[in-house]
Each structure stands twice: as structure tokens, then as C-alpha cells.
Amino acid sequence: MAQVLRADWVVLDIEGTLMATSAVHVGLYEFARPRLGPWIDAHPGSELVRSAVARVKAEAGLPDDAGTDAVVAVLHGWMDEDRKAAPLKDLQGEIWQRGYASGELVSTYFPDVVPTLRAWVEGGLRLAVFSSGSVTGQVASFSATDHGDLTGLFEHHFDTVNAGPKRERPSYDAIRAGLGEPEPGAVVFCSDVPAELDAAAEAGWQTVGLARAGEPYADADFGDHLVIGSFDEVRIEARR
The missing domain is CATH 3.40.50.1000 (HAD superfamily/HAD-like)
Known part of the structure; x- marks a missing residue:
């Protein structure tokens, strides 16, 4: 009973x-991974994106003028570690939101x-x-x-x-x-x-x-x- x-x-x-954990680590993570750089570059006016990028640079010790490739390399490393970093979660969340809205994610x-x-x-x-x-x-x-x-x-x-x-x-x-x-x-x-x-x-x-x-x-x-x-x-x- x-x-x-x-x-x-x-x-x-x-x-x-x-x-399932695999739905997140394989499905959602791999959906976001190749889209992080393009998303950052496509949304220069977004306060969330600007804030996330600034926090990545600060937490990773990157110079203020570090490019998107350097930021994305840090984000990919955090994903590999399954690190619960707020700027990563913010960017993933926006990418996933677009994916669900478009029907690419279910x-x-x-x-x-x-x-x-x-x-x-x-x-x-x-x-x-x-x-x-x-x-x-x-x-x-x-x-x-x-x-x-x-x-x-x-x-x-x-x-x-x-x-x-x-x-x-x-x-x-x-x-x-x-x-x-x-x-x-x-x-x-x-x-x-x-x-x-x-x-x-x-x-x-x-x-x-x-x-x-x-x-x-x-x-x-x-x-x-x-x-x-x-x-x-x-x-x-x-x-x-």
C-alpha cells in the first residue's frame, strides 16, 4: 500500500x-551548446545577455575586451562540469525558451x-x-x-x-x-x-x-x- x-x-x-537526466544533459544541453555564441552576438542590446557575458568574464577572470569565442569556451567548460552558474543558466533559459516556442523542443x-x-x-x-x-x-x-x-x-x-x-x-x-x-x-x-x-x-x-x-x-x-x-x-x- x-x-x-x-x-x-x-x-x-x-x-x-x-x-530523465539525459533529457537535460543530452537533449537540452546539446541544443544550447552550438547556439550560445550566435545568441550572444545576435542580442547585443539585451540587458540579460550583456549582464550574463559580464558575469562570465568576471567569474572566469577574462579581460573586459574578451570576445564571444572566449566567453563561449568558458560556458562550454561549465556545461561539461555541470556547473550551476547563473549566467550560463540565464543564457540557456533564453535559448530553450526560443526552442520550445518554435517547436524544436518538446x-x-x-x-x-x-x-x-x-x-x-x-x-x-x-x-x-x-x-x-x-x-x-x-x-x-x-x-x-x-x-x-x-x-x-x-x-x-x-x-x-x-x-x-x-x-x-x-x-x-x-x-x-x-x-x-x-x-x-x-x-x-x-x-x-x-x-x-x-x-x-x-x-x-x-x-x-x-x-x-x-x-x-x-x-x-x-x-x-x-x-x-x-x-x-x-x-x-x-x-x-
Whole structure:
């Protein structure tokens, strides 16, 4: 029998939790990789692009007059390291947004995900997202899926810029404030990364670990966290 949790909010990770890690590291990353340089050069008047380029130069120690090729080399290196760098996420988010809008990109989720999300919302639960991908990229991803536009299911989006690092407790306190200060125990966080669940638990949240077959953390030690292989193995119900 599935374990039952009661809450007001469910906050969801994306990569490895809602969709396959390969969909991000292979699909989305490889879509953005060749487009970073052309995107920078094509948008010299964009404040986001100018800011991202300036931050890349500052973080990488590049001179102010460094060209696009040097900036892109840094960005590609960060992608290879899977570094959660804000300027990289900002640029990827804009590129992905264009890709989803044009139909070149379509999000595909694990089979249990969309039916569960819809059932949760219909049952009175409120949903939010906490992902290392930019808010722009998150919204774009949910706007064009193999189940249609899912953006209406989520009330809030958080990333490492507006909330903080995913493995640190203060980020979860910041998210709870953004949700309107619900009781800590009224929030459930679902992720495939044990360290993220640890940080959420420190903030008083309920936690659910996703150990999906074939994913990088499938055999990880989740400690005392509830662990499931799919959302079919847990029931999360609205408290009210």
C-alpha cells in the first residue's frame, strides 16, 4: 500500500525527478551548446545577455575586451562540469525558451508524472518547482510538452538565483517565504538528490526521494527519507 502524506504544497525538482537526466544533459544541453555564441552576438542590446557575458568574464577572470569565442569556451567548460552558474543558466533559459516556442523542443516526462501532477492539483494541492535551471527555462519547459501546456499546474518557480543553492537549508526557508509562510511540515519536497532532501528536511519539510531506475541516484543512500521508484508508490493529499 502506498504511504500517505498530507500537505498544502508539493515542491518538485525536475531533472531525475520529473524527466530523465539525459533529457537535460543530452537533449537540452546539446541544443544550447552550438547556439550560445550566435545568441550572444545576435542580442547585443539585451540587458540579460550583456549582464550574463559580464558575469562570465568576471567569474572566469577574462579581460573586459574578451570576445564571444572566449566567453563561449568558458560556458562550454561549465556545461561539461555541470556547473550551476547563473549566467550560463540565464543564457540557456533564453535559448530553450526560443526552442520550445518554435517547436524544436518538446518536454517529455516519466509516464507517472503528468497524471500525478494533475491529480494533486485536482485534489487541492498547490505545486511549485525548485530546479537549478533558470525560471525562464522552467516555464518554457512546461509550456511545450507531449501532454500540452502544463504551466497552469504550477503557482511558483524557484531557481538558484531567487532561492539559493539546492543543497543548503536557507534556500528552503526562502522558498517557504515565497509560498506565503506555510507551516514547514505542510510542504513536501520531491527530489532524486539525497543532499537536497537533507537540506529541505533541516528546514522542517517533508521529503520524498525519487530513486528511478537508470537514473544517476537510483542506488544512492537516501538515509531516513521516504524513497520511491515512481509517484505511483506514494499518496500525497491536501490537508484541507
